[in-house]
Amino acid sequence: MGQMDGGDGGGGHQYHYQALLAAVHQQTLPFPHPLPVPTGAAAGPDAPPHNAAPQPSTPRSFADWSASTSAFTSLATQSIPATSTNAVHYSISPCYAFWTHYMLNKNVYPSFPPPQEEQPHQLRLANNHPKDAGSASSFGVDSFTTASMAPNICTHMPPIGPISVKEEKKPEDLPRVVKRSDELETRNSSVERHSETVGTLPESKQSPESCATKLNSGEYQVILRKELTKSDVGNVGRIVLPKKDAEASLPPLLQRDPVILHMDDMVLPVTWKFKYRYWPNNKSRMYILDSAGEFLKTHGLQAGDVLIIYKNLAPGKFIIRGEKVIHQQTTNP
DNA sequence: GCAATTGCATGATTT
DNA sequence: AAAATCATGCAATTG
Numbered sequence: 066m067g068q069m070d071g072g073d074g075g076g077g078h079q080y081h082y083q084a085l086l087a088a089v090h091q092q093t094l095p096f097p098h099p100l101p102v103p104t105g106a107a108a109g110p111d112a113p114p115h116n117a118a119p120q121p122s123t124p125r126s127f128a129d130w131s132a133s134t135s136a137f138t139s140l141a142t143q144s145i146p147a148t149s150t151n152a153v154h155y156s157i158s159p160c161y162a163f164w165t166h167y168m169l170n171k172n173v174y175p176s177f178p179p180p181q182e183e184q185p186h187q188l189r190l191a192n193n194h195p196k197d198a199g200s201a202s203s204f205g206v207d208s209f210t211t212a213s214m215a216p217n218i219c220t221h222m223p224p225i226g227p228i229s230v231k232e233e234k235k236p237e238d239l240p241r242v243v244k245r246s247d248e249l250e251t252r253n254s255s256v257e258r259h260s261e262t263v264g265t266l267p268e269s270k271q272s273p274e275s276c277a278t279k280l281n282s283g284e285y286q287v288i289l290r291k292e293l294t295k296s297d298v299g300n301v302g303r304i305v306l307p308k309k310d311a312e313a314s315l316p317p318l319l320q321r322d323p324v325i326l327h328m329d330d331m332v333l334p335v336t337w338k339f340k341y342r343y344w345p346n347n348k349s350r351m352y353i354l355d356s357a358g359e360f361l362k363t364h365g366l367q368a369g370d371v372l373i374i375y376k377n378l379a380p381g382k383f384i385i386r387g388e389k390v391i392h393q394q395t396t397n398p
Numbered sequence: 399g400c401a402a403t404t405g406c407a408t409g410a411t412t413t
Numbered sequence: 414a415a416a417a418t419c420a421t422g423c424a425a426t427t428g
Contacts, residue, residue, distance in 0.1 A: 295420080301402090307419085308418065308419080309418090345405090346406080347407090
């Protein structure tokens with residue numbers, strides 16, 4: 066798993082992940098879309114803003130999972146240049162990609178009603194919940210499990226091949242993405258600095274076993290949800306978190322020093338490193354998720370989009386995702 | 399000196 | 414009406 070902090074380093078690696086995003090969200094695939102899928106994040110830096118028209122959604126049952134497995138396999142075989150020596154090899158396993166894609170869809174409906182009960186699709190977007198000021202606790206049913214689907218997905222899929230990217234680079238040419246936060250992390254210790262690149266993913270993180278482990282890890286829960294503001298998505302890369310949810314679900318901040326939070330990206334094979342801290346504010350605190358610029362940029366998040374943080378209850382691991390706003394059609398009777 | 403980052407204050411909004 | 418929360422701008426600090 067690549068590891069990135071959210072600094073505003075920018076550069077080629079961001080594009081690579083956006084290419085991967087595009088692959089994961091590829092609308093041409095015969096992929097089950099039980100719910101409309103955000104499409105804006107799939108495009109590159111020149112993509113239109115996040116208000117792209119929604120794809121016509123055809124509810125499909127999960128009997129289509131096997132078809133989607135094939136879809137990912139075919140994605141792998143179609144997109145690999147036979148002679149790519151310098152291409153960045155993400156080697157993302159299809160099970161992981163499918164898992165993330167499934168999560169992406171499923172979490173639009175955290176409670177996930179059965180298909181036969183489907184109503185006109187109501188995305189859980191901030192615009193639909195003007196009263197919901199970002200509090201996860203006001204968000205209805207928040208948890209979901211992944212364990213039941215894990216064996217079928219993870220153990221039967223071959224590893225996917227490299228995903229071709231537009232701009233080929235040798236891994237050693239990629240920018241380092243672990244920067245200041247590491248320095249901060251080790252400022253008061255003599256721990257050796259570690260550096261990683263995003264060009265290749267550690268083998269140990271790509272195996273079907275690790276995927277199965279991830280999927281089998283149990284229950285995930287939405288612990289924080291926030292509609293991003295203009296200042297959140299500004300150049301600073303600093304997101305103000307809802308105090309209530311931060312205090313309830315994120316690690317307690319006993320000192321002024323920031324806490325480094327590692328959060329797996331729900332869509333990309335990346336672990337983001339954020340600096341979680343607070344500011345004193347009047348008699349209270351403001352909770353800040355710092356170093357989020359790269360995450361925001363990679364996902365093309367803008368004001369109005371939604372940040373969602375999940376927690377894996379067992380190991381206390383976090384997963385983060387940005388939800389693009391979709392203006393849904395209301396033609397459905 | 400400049401750009402990036404960090405810390406804080408203030409005012410608007412919500413509870 | 415008061416308190417709490419949060420968005421935002423700006424000054425200070427750091428690299």
